[in-house]
Amino acid sequence: MTDTPNTTPNTTSTTTSTTTSTTAPNAGIGGEPxxxxxxxxxxxxxxxxxxxxxxxxxxxxxxxxxxxxxxxxxxxxxxxxxxxxxxxxxxxxxxxxxxxxxxxxxxxxxxxxxxxxxxxxxxxxxxxxxxxxxxxxxxxxxxxxxxxxxxxxxxxxxxxxxxxxxxxxxxxxxxxxxxxxxxxDPGLASLYDVALLGVMWGTLNAFLHGAALLGTAKVDATAFAPFANQWVASVTGFISAYAGQIDRGSYEAEDATLETHLATMKYLVRESAAAGVDTDWPARIQTLTERAIDAGHDGTSYASMIEVFRGQA
Structure with a gap:
């Protein structure tokens, strides 16, 4: 990806392998051609x-x-x-x-x-x-x-x-x-790239859908944005917790079950339809969750949805 919206990354160079680059950009050592x-x-x-x-x-x-x-x-x-x-x-x-x-x-x-x-x-x-x-x-x-x-x-x-x-x-x-x-593996950077872009597009699409929904009540997107940003920051905690469950292959419902999520998703779809806002985005999320439950993941955490994305549900 070469032209993507800016994020706020960790500004310390890191590595997931054996080699780490730690020199800050433009740090003034000799110039290699x-x-x-x-x-x-x-x-x-x-x-x-x-x-x-x-x-x-x-x-x-x-x-x-x-x-x-x-x-x-x-x-x-x-x-x-x-x-x-x-x-x-x-x-x-x-x-x-x-x-x-x-x-x-x-x-x-x-x-x-x-x-x-x-x-x-x-x-x-x-x-x-x-x-x-x-x-x-x-x-x-x-x-x-x-x-x-x-x-x-x-x-x-x-x-x-x-x-x-x-x-x-x-x-x-x-x-x-x-x-x-x-x-x-030369392909890992590309895989990380598209995976991160998926996170970006998913977050932006969710914000845009929410802004469209609130806009029907004459709420400006600029009024919604601070609350969306605060909630996204909270969601990062869910990501960290669910990542551990995914790696363990054990999806304990420590916060909410898939059924609880599904019930709320249905309200999002109904509100969107009633407001005349496109329902494809929330309806798709609902469909994926129903597939996970039908495959036997009822009573589990939202992390079990990864089995749908893996094609195993």
Whole structure:
């Protein structure tokens, strides 16, 4: 993901594997030469962060004019993709999709020998594993930030792939934001990316539905937002508790049973229908919960709904 609404992440670099990057962004150590391929909004933000941190930065884009502002800041515009790859030992690519990466770099794969390829292009986990076969020094990444915050502590990036490549270039990657490494499977960063985006869209859709519902009573969304934010903060506690139940495979109803949730869901559907607000969102939640109960999860906590998402209910 390359252009996602900003969140408020933990600003200390972490890892779920064996390697952790802890240097703060733009912390003033020596500048490793970097190449940035792809100069859309995010690509330009990445190149700018490297330049501001003192990295000699080479850039390339199929439309050369997008590099003008970066060149004025000190970047070098490569005349070709091959020349861009040859310019640096660290190559960061951020294009529209994996097909674009194949088109741009595929004819020049030989130039990747001895270089680390960091692919910050959105894609699937299988595509990340496919790209990893191009070079042993491969890192797949996901950017959980918008372009405006790249290079600042609130930006955080997810990486997986070669542990040696991450260890070697972690200081440079920390120039972009706080970097977390998830291990040698190149597909893990992409899986984390889409899983986190699902959380984002689920939360935003729930807020928008609630705002539409309250709007029928002439309640402004700005009046609703503080209460929604307070409740989302409370829900994070449920997430932590349910995560433990999921890992144990035991769904004790310590707060409320699925039946209690289902009864309230029905009210949400009825209120929405009565107000003329679209019912697809709450009705879908109700249907999933009914499936879980029908599969024998009555009397359990809401965490047992994971069996529906696993396709086992």
């Amino acid at each position: 970097v190449t940035v391929i792809g100069l859309g909004l995010m690509g330009r933000a990445l190149a700018t962060a490297f330049l501001e941190a003192g990295h000699p930065t080479t850039v390339w884009n199929r439309t050369p004019g997008k590099a003008d502002a970066l060149v004025s800041q000190g970047a070098v515009l490569a005349p070709s993709a091959a020349a861009a790859l040859q310019a640096s030992s660290l190559v960061v690519v951020c294009l529209s999709d994996t097909a674009a990466v194949r088109d741009a770099l595929g004819p020049h794969r030989a130039e990747l020998a001895g270089r680390t390829l960091v692919n910050l292009t959105s894609g699937t986990s299988d595509e990340a594993r496919e790209m990893a076969a191009w070079t042993g020094d491969y890192l797949d990444g996901a950017i959980m930030a918008i372009p405006d915050v790249i290079g600042r502590p609130e930006a955080f990036l997810l990486f997986s792939g070669s542990p040696e490549a991450f260890e070697k270039h972690s200081h440079s990657l920390d120039r972009l934001g706080n970097a977390t490494f998830f291990g040698a």
